Amino acid sequence: MAPQKLIILGGGFGGLDVARAIGRSAAARSGWDTRLIDKENFFQFNPLLPAVAVGAVETRHIVYPLRTMAAHRHIRFLKNKAMGIDLDRRLVTLHNGLVESYDTLVVAVGSVTNYYGVPGAAEHTLPFKTIVDAMRLRARVVELFEMAEQAETEAQRRRLLSFAIVGGGVTGVEVAAELMEMASETLLPRYPGIGRSDLTVTLIESGSRLVAAARPAHSDYVRRHLGRRGVRVRIDSAVTRVEPRRVFVGDEPVEAFTIVWTAGVYPPQLVRDLPLRHVPDGRVIVDECLRAVDPEGRALEGVYVIGDCAGARRPDGRLQPQLSQTAIAMGQYVGNRLVRRARGLDTGPFKFHDAGYIISLGKHSSVLELFGVPLSGRLAWLAWAGAYLVKMVGFRKQLEVGLDHITHLVFEHDTAQILARRNVLTDDELDLTLAGPAGSEGAAPAADAARAAAPGAPGGGAQTSCLHFAAEAVRVAGNSRASAAAELRPTGGAGEGRGTP
Ligand SMILES: Cc1cc2nc3c(=O)[nH]c(=O)nc-3n(C[C@H](O)[C@H](O)[C@H](O)COP(=O)(O)OP(=O)(O)OC[C@H]3O[C@@H](n4cnc5c(N)ncnc54)[C@H](O)[C@@H]3O)c2cc1C
Numbered sequence: 465m466a467p468q469k470l471i472i473l474g475g476g477f478g479g480l481d482v483a484r485a486i487g488r489s490a491a492a493r494s495g496w497d498t499r500l501i502d503k504e505n506f507f508q509f510n511p512l513l514p515a516v517a518v519g520a521v522e523t524r525h526i527v528y529p530l531r532t533m534a535a536h537r538h539i540r541f542l543k544n545k546a547m548g549i550d551l552d553r554r555l556v557t558l559h560n561g562l563v564e565s566y567d568t569l570v571v572a573v574g575s576v577t578n579y580y581g582v583p584g585a586a587e588h589t590l591p592f593k594t595i596v597d598a599m600r601l602r603a604r605v606v607e608l609f610e611m612a613e614q615a616e617t618e619a620q621r622r623r624l625l626s627f628a629i630v631g632g633g634v635t636g637v638e639v640a641a642e643l644m645e646m647a648s649e650t651l652l653p654r655y656p657g658i659g660r661s662d663l664t665v666t667l668i669e670s671g672s673r674l675v676a677a678a679r680p681a682h683s684d685y686v687r688r689h690l691g692r693r694g695v696r697v698r699i700d701s702a703v704t705r706v707e708p709r710r711v712f713v714g715d716e717p718v719e720a721f722t723i724v725w726t727a728g729v730y731p732p733q734l735v736r737d738l739p740l741r742h743v744p745d746g747r748v749i750v751d752e753c754l755r756a757v758d759p760e761g762r763a764l765e766g767v768y769v770i771g772d773c774a775g776a777r778r779p780d781g782r783l784q785p786q787l788s789q790t791a792i793a794m795g796q797y798v799g800n801r802l803v804r805r806a807r808g809l810d811t812g813p814f815k816f817h818d819a820g821y822i823i824s825l826g827k828h829s830s831v832l833e834l835f836g837v838p839l840s841g842r843l844a845w846l847a848w849a850g851a852y853l854v855k856m857v858g859f860r861k862q863l864e865v866g867l868d869h870i871t872h873l874v875f876e877h878d879t880a881q882i883l884a885r886r887n888v889l890t891d892d893e894l895d896l897t898l899a900g901p902a903g904s905e906g907a908a909p910a911a912d913a914a915r916a917a918a919p920g921a922p923g924g925g926a927q928t929s930c931l932h933f934a935a936e937a938v939r940v941a942g943n944s945r946a947s948a949a950a951e952l953r954p955t956g957g958a959g960e961g962r963g964t965p
Contacts, residue, residue, distance in 0.1 A: 467497040468567040470802065471556055473546050475502035475530045477510075477791035478771030478798075479572035480857070485799025487537020495806025499564065501556070503545035505530055508595050511788060511852055512865065514638035514824065517598040518605075518646040519877045525864035527595060528857040546573065546734055551767060568766040570798055571748070571756070575729035575772035575786060578745070584706035589630065589725035592639060604722060604888040605643065606651070606881040612662065613655045615898045621662040628711050628720030630703050631727030632669025633676070637686055638824050639726060640667045644693045645826035650877040665695045666718060668711065670702040677785065678821055682831045685840050689825050703727075729786060731773035740764075743783065747775035752813035754798055770794035776814070788855075789818055822848045827872065 470486070472479045483500045486492045506527040515521040534541035545559040549569070556564045577593055579585035590604075591597050605627075612624040627643060629636045644665050652660060667674070667690065673683040674690075674697065687697050701713040711718045730736070736746035741757045743749060748756050748769040754776060755763040771791035776784040784790045793816040801811040820833040822844075830844035839847060849869050856862045885894060 467495055469565060470496040470498045470568045470570070471564055471566040472498065472500045472570045472572060473502075473549075473556065474572035474574060474771070475500050475504075475507055475533075475541075476572060476574045476771060477788045478574075478795040479570065480507050480530075480533065481792055481795025482570050482572065482770070482799040482802070483533065483537055483539055485796060485803055487534075487539055489803040489806065492803040492806040493538055496568075496802060498539040499542055500530065500534055500539055501542045501544055501546060501558070501564070502530055503543070503559075505541075505543040507533070507857060509852070509856060509861075511822075511855075513592070513595065513598045514635065514642045515868075516595065517592070517601045517639060518642040519602055519879075520642065520646075520827070520872045521865055521868045523595060523599055525861060525868055526856075528861055533857070549734065549738060551739065551764065554766075566766075568802065569768070571735060571767070571769045571773060572771045572791070572795065573732055573735060573773055574791075576732050577725060578728040578730040579725065580728065582703055582705060585630075585703070585725055588706045588708050589723040592635060592724050592726050593729075599883065600888050601639075601643075601722075601724065603881050603883040605647070606879055607885060607888055608721065609647075609651050609655055609658065610881070611896065611898060613657045615657075618662065620898060621658060622664070623709075623719070624721050625658070625663045626666075626720045627664065627722045627724070628666045628668060628718055629724045629726060630668050630706075630711060631725065632667055632671070632674040632697070632699065633726065633728075634821070634823050636667055636669070636724075636726040637674055637690070639724060640665055640690055640695050641693070641825040641829075644690070644695050646877045648694065650879060654879060660694075663694075664720075666698060666720065667695055668698045668701050668703060668713060668718065670700070672700055674699065675821075675823060678823065678831070679833060679838060682823070682833065682838065682840070685831050686823060686825065689829060693826075729772060735769070735773045743775035747773055747783070749775045753801070753811070754794055754814050768798045770798055778816075784816065785818060787818065787821075790816065822851060824848050 472482050475483065479500065479502070483498065486496055486498050506529050509526040512521050512526045516523055516526055531541050544562065546556050547559050548557040549571070550557070554566050554569070556566065556569070558564065577591045590601060592601065608624045612621040615621045615624060629640050647663055647665070648660070652658060652663070673680065674686050675683050678686070690697055698713065703711055704714055705712045706723060709719065709721050709723070711720060711723055730745045731747055735748060736742065738748060739759065741749040741759055741761065750769050751757055751763040753763070754768050754770055754774065755765065756767040756769045757763055771794055772786040774784070774794065776794070778784055794814065797814045804811050819835055822830060822832040824830045824845070828842050828845050830848040831840040832838070832844045832847055834847070853862050853866050856865055
């Protein structure tokens with residue numbers, strides 16, 4: 465019998481495991497003509513992105529070439545972006561006009577950043593979702609330290625070194641912890657012109673505790689840990705709007721030269737647009753075998769949705785959390801199901817109980833709960849490092865990341881900034897003049913200055929009003945990252961999701 469055509473959309477945690485299962489089985493390899501399609505040609509190990517953002521783990525060590533995997537598994541890989549799925553005609557349209565037909569489709573395209581419709585969030589914050597986001601953040605932090613070192617006034621230094629992270633889920637907490645550690649342990653000692661008081665890192669969470677999916681004692685532990693390291697933690701603080709270099713909590717402005725958005729995820733437009741049943745954030749409702757459910761409530765034979773874009777119910781009625789372990793379990797289940805189908809066998813329903821959570825708080829400290837056992841401190845950090853090492857794809861990556869951990873135990877973060885400044889600073893930031901006029905604290909861009917001068921205006925605090933920038937900064941150019949924010953997304957929170965705005 466001619467092989468059936470299988471398309472796996474997305475080579476992340478979920479899609480990769482489907483492809484590996486097919487590749488491992490001779491019966492499946494001859495029963496399925498498999499194509500793995502991903503817009504990138506690499507798999508990215510997200511849990512280590514915060515470590516990459518501070519240089520504790522090398523960028524290339526957390527990515528794995530999908531083409532290499534495909535070659536090992538004897539399946540075909542296409543680097544291309546799916547633009548549309550025609551469920552009736554069983555076609556996937558790719559971005560260059562190519563059209564791929566399928567008999568069975570696995571949708572595993574993950575999620576995108578969710579700004580929850582907060583005005584200005586997409587335009588004026590940095591996302592933290594991809595390896596490029598992590599590289600940019602690291603480069604920007606170092607670049608801002610370089611600029612602050614040359615600033616002539618304390619107000620300028622403080623302004624440049626003010627960071628806000630929106631979303632106190634796992635990602636936000638990890639980014640805040642790593643950023644503070646790199647800044648205080650490695651950068652501050654290298655920049656004699658900058659003092660500890662020049663740096664502020666604020667973590668803003670709308671809920672009543674950090675990492676809501678963790679046990680309350682761990683949320684408290686994380687909060688105390690961050691507080692001890694100097695992170696300003698604000699809970700019960702919903703972000704209502706964002707302006708350039710300013711986040712509003714209710715009506716109160718929080719000044720931050722760099723604002724990172726880690727508040728949540730939701731499925732890409734491609735998935736949200738599918739004529740299927742969705743949960744409110746756009747995830748596709750799936751049945752107990754992870755098949756997509758159509759608007760009439762029927763499961764579609766041959767269309768599976770897995771990972772972050774699947775709305776799968778647990779026995780208690782809650783949605784499965786958007787975590788790598790969920791995506792892996794779903795990928796293994798669908799992969800196994802397709803292998804068994806190639807052998808003419810049936811498969812029971814998907815069953816999954818998450819093993820717990822691990823939150824890294826920088827070098828030597830983590831909190832975790834694995835199979836109901838809580839742990840915190842150094843031992844938890846070792847467990848964190850070990851667990852993610854085991855999960856890395858391929859021996860080479862395990863070796864590289866393992867050596868990174870050992871190196872980082874002995875040596876400090878690498879502070880070399882190798883990206884072009886234009887890639888990490890906006891036009892008006894590049895044009896900043898750091899010289900403050902004699903007898904003054906520096907000059908703000910015109911818009912900021914005018915706002916600061918207005919009586920009772922938000923942001924009219926002493927720190928903002930006395931900043932000075934160059935005359936050419938008057939144009940206050942629009943944020944050049946606007947395009948990066950074109951694709952927005954929502955999440956379900958940290959167990960469900962990873963934080964809220
Ligand atoms: C910064 C960060 C830290 C995280 N930390 C943790 C953690 O510590 N623990 C944990 O369990 N989880 C963590 N997660 C969540 C975890 O990464 C996700 O739950 C998991 O990646 C979901 O797997 P997936 O297969 O659904 O999607 P992904 O792994 O995101 O894979 C989706 C793939 O689809 C591809 N794709 C997207 N759109 C298209 C398209 N249109 N056409 C073709 N290809 C496309 C993408 O390039 C990607 O390769 C973290 C996530 C982030 C962003």
